[in-house]
Amino acid sequence: MSTRKTGASQRKPNASRVQLEARIISAAEKAFALTGYSGTAMETIAEAVGISKQNLIYYFPNKETLYRRVLRKTLDMWLEKMAFTEDPDASATDIITHYIRGKLELSYENPDGSRVFAHELINGAPVLKDYLISHLKPQFEKDVALVRQWTSAGVLRDVSPEHLFFTIWAATQTYADFATQIQLLLGKKKLQKKDFEDAALFLTDMVLHGIVANSP
Amino acid sequence: MSTRKTGASQRKPNASRVQLEARIISAAEKAFALTGYSGTAMETIAEAVGISKQNLIYYFPNKETLYRRVLRKTLDMWLEKMAFTEDPDASATDIITHYIRGKLELSYENPDGSRVFAHELINGAPVLKDYLISHLKPQFEKDVALVRQWTSAGVLRDVSPEHLFFTIWAATQTYADFATQIQLLLGKKKLQKKDFEDAALFLTDMVLHGIVANSP
DNA sequence: GTCTATAGTAGGATAGAC
DNA sequence: GTCTATCCTACTATAGAC
Numbered sequence: 001m002s003t004r005k006t007g008a009s010q011r012k013p014n015a016s017r018v019q020l021e022a023r024i025i026s027a028a029e030k031a032f033a034l035t036g037y038s039g040t041a042m043e044t045i046a047e048a049v050g051i052s053k054q055n056l057i058y059y060f061p062n063k064e065t066l067y068r069r070v071l072r073k074t075l076d077m078w079l080e081k082m083a084f085t086e087d088p089d090a091s092a093t094d095i096i097t098h099y100i101r102g103k104l105e106l107s108y109e110n111p112d113g114s115r116v117f118a119h120e121l122i123n124g125a126p127v128l129k130d131y132l133i134s135h136l137k138p139q140f141e142k143d144v145a146l147v148r149q150w151t152s153a154g155v156l157r158d159v160s161p162e163h164l165f166f167t168i169w170a171a172t173q174t175y176a177d178f179a180t181q182i183q184l185l186l187g188k189k190k191l192q193k194k195d196f197e198d199a200a201l202f203l204t205d206m207v208l209h210g211i212v213a214n215s216p
Numbered sequence: 217m218s219t220r221k222t223g224a225s226q227r228k229p230n231a232s233r234v235q236l237e238a239r240i241i242s243a244a245e246k247a248f249a250l251t252g253y254s255g256t257a258m259e260t261i262a263e264a265v266g267i268s269k270q271n272l273i274y275y276f277p278n279k280e281t282l283y284r285r286v287l288r289k290t291l292d293m294w295l296e297k298m299a300f301t302e303d304p305d306a307s308a309t310d311i312i313t314h315y316i317r318g319k320l321e322l323s324y325e326n327p328d329g330s331r332v333f334a335h336e337l338i339n340g341a342p343v344l345k346d347y348l349i350s351h352l353k354p355q356f357e358k359d360v361a362l363v364r365q366w367t368s369a370g371v372l373r374d375v376s377p378e379h380l381f382f383t384i385w386a387a388t389q390t391y392a393d394f395a396t397q398i399q400l401l402l403g404k405k406k407l408q409k410k411d412f413e414d415a416a417l418f419l420t421d422m423v424l425h426g427i428v429a430n431s432p
Numbered sequence: 433g434t435c436t437a438t439a440g441t442a443g444g445a446t447a448g449a450c
Numbered sequence: 451g452t453c454t455a456t457c458c459t460a461c462t463a464t465a466g467a468c
Binding site for chain 2: 033034035036037038039115118119121122123124125129132133136137140157159160162163164166167169170171173174175177178180181182184185186198199201202203205206207208209210211
């Protein structure tokens with residue numbers, strides 16, 4: 001049997017194919033981030049990768065499939081890093097500091113993913129809703145419960161854990177989503193690592209002073 | 217001269233025309249907020265208003281013109297309410313509290329405007345850039361200077377005024393832009409006035425404790 | 433001012449040769 | 451797997467009757 005006509009045509013994951021798909025997803029992410037779902041043409045993505053539109057469709061049969069893959073990639077990254085309750089021995093202060101810095105790092109390293117996610121949310125999360133309910137919500141509730149414990153233990157003042165998270169998310173993602181505005185107001189061509197460091201210092205400082213029970 | 221063939225055909229601002237234009241802008245705002253610029257068809261807007269697509273084009277010769285009007289309307293509202301330095305006798309605490317509540321009220325009363333603005337910013341502010349530089353930036357710099365004075369006077373701790381504003385904006389606008397996510401996590405069909413009140417209490421409390429020099 | 437008809441175009445998707 | 455050719459739909463916009 002020297003011929004390769006085996007039943008399944010996807011036998012080998014084709015290292016090169018995997019690589020090309022990764023390049024496509026990356027280019028798509030950038031495009032969707034900048035112009036949104038309907039503002040992005042398949043041809044634009046194909047051009048960015050250096051293949052024809054028709055060839056792109058060979059890899060991703062339609063636009064929505066590609067979009068879902070992009071969203072999924074970002075969300076998986078996020079949920080992995082956004083886990084709050086990891087080290088049971090760490091102090092509340094440490095955990096919160098680590099959390100804020102982690103979120104800011106994500107905004108720095110993957111701003112386009114954040115923007116695609118933002119578009120999706122503003123549009124009412126048509127494709128993400130179910131995933132948010134099944135994956136984000138349980139994690140959120142666990143983390144809220146932990147914050148509540150800290151308050152009960154007298155470590156934190158009595159603040160709303162829910163709104164604390166909303167604020168941290170908003171304040172960290174804004175450096176990715178609204179980078180244009182921030183650059184403009186800071187008079188910079190592009191946000192540098194230093195700017196994210198400043199943001200981290202400010203945010204951790206204000207949040208901790210704002211919610212820790214016996215702030216100095 | 218009983219016939220009305222006067223030179224300028226726009227003589228009377230036509231109360232009804234003004235009214236219709238307002239309805240169009242309002243419908244357009246809702247549509248752009250939900251699906252973005254390219255995701256919105258002129259026909260969709262026309263249907264929402266109850267006129268034909270072609271008739272809509274009579275009032276707004278093209279989509280971009282309409283989009284600019286929508287953006288402009290929101291921004292004018294914002295800049296008006298976002299002025300920070302108003303009452304020179306008010307205390308820092310009062311001004312900041314008032315500012316946060318004002319921004320949250322805007323998110324509550326005009327979430328669609330906020331979303332259109334968010335889309336525009338994520339997309340790199342292609343049509344808004346100049347306006348932000350000419351109108352938002354001077355206001356921002358004035359407000360930053362005032363915060364710096366408060367720090368010099370020992371009223372506030374030494375925090376970055378710039379990042380303070382970025383955080384307040386992000387944390388207040390998130391209740392409009394990402395309402396979907398927040399509703400979902402709070403388990404509500406729609407955000408109520410009460411939720412905005414909770415947000416205001418949390419935010420003012422945390423921010424003031426976080427930055428005022430001698431927080432209790 | 434409002435309608436019908438229609439031009440013009442962009443973009444998603446399929447069929448089939450190679 | 452990649453290309454050419456092509457179809458089809460959705461959309462912006464214009465021309466002209468009423």
